[in-house]
Amino acid sequence: MCRHIAYLGEPLAPRELLVHPPHGLYRQSWAPRTQRHGTVNVDGFGLGWYADGDEIPARYRRAGPVWADAAFADLARVIRTRALLAAVRSATEGCAAGESAAAPFTAGRWLFSHNGAVAGWPGKLDALAALLPPAELLELEARTDSALLWALALHRLRAGADLGEALAGTVADVVAHTTGRLNLLLTDGRSLAATTWGDTLHHRTLPGLGTVVASEPFDDAPGWTAVPDGSLLLAGPGGVTVRRLPGRD
Secondary structure, eight states, X not given: OEEEEEEEEEEEOTHHHHTSSTTOHHHHTTOOSSOSSOSOXXXXXXXXXXXXXXXXXXXXXXXXXXXXXXXXXXXXXXOOEEEEEEEEEXXXXXXXXXXXXXXXXXXXXXXXXXXXXXXXXTTTOHHHHTTSOHHHHHTOSSSSHHHHHHHHHHHHHHTTOOHHHHHHHHHHHHHTTOXXXXXXXXXXXXXXXEEESSSOOEEEEETTTEEEEESSOSSOOTTOEEOOSSEEEEEETTEEEEEEOTTOO
């Protein structure tokens, strides 16, 4: 299992969301409060962010725990960004290790993260992989269930789907062939989409700043809203909307 977070709004330093809060993503790497599967997230981490005037995000990832990386605190201090996606990883059994397996995954203007696991990885997912052209399978960044989910979502994005359609379609693809925990998070720097399917997700408006969507609240301040399981969340300049995904009883 993993923990992830995304932000859209006024420029800020990532440390204000990831490091400084008492229960931010940094602390969630060793002491998550609402994680249902696994106890720590020390198998890699990543931060993706957008610079003003550039729609292609930058990305910083490492294979180990975030608190063991001396450069991360400085990076999170000096960057200013209007949009970010960050994650800490607890590796799924049978999935590859290493930096390339850590979220966020990226292509073009998009950043993607998966909090969960797909049942049957890797031996029982041939039918799911067969939904992709062979060339796109060869592009998988890592031999992990998360990378396969990203490939499925990216295939839909490249075909013209919007963020919500790409995630909802990916969840539908998976549940048609197997089961799993499918909390997905996707942004293009201007809007974001997320799904809840088997784990927690919350959102909050930060007054004067913007919108945060996270696996779990990073503090105990009022304003956090839990997203019901089996939902698709969309966030952008117009605010946050949540709707039910089909097939979740």
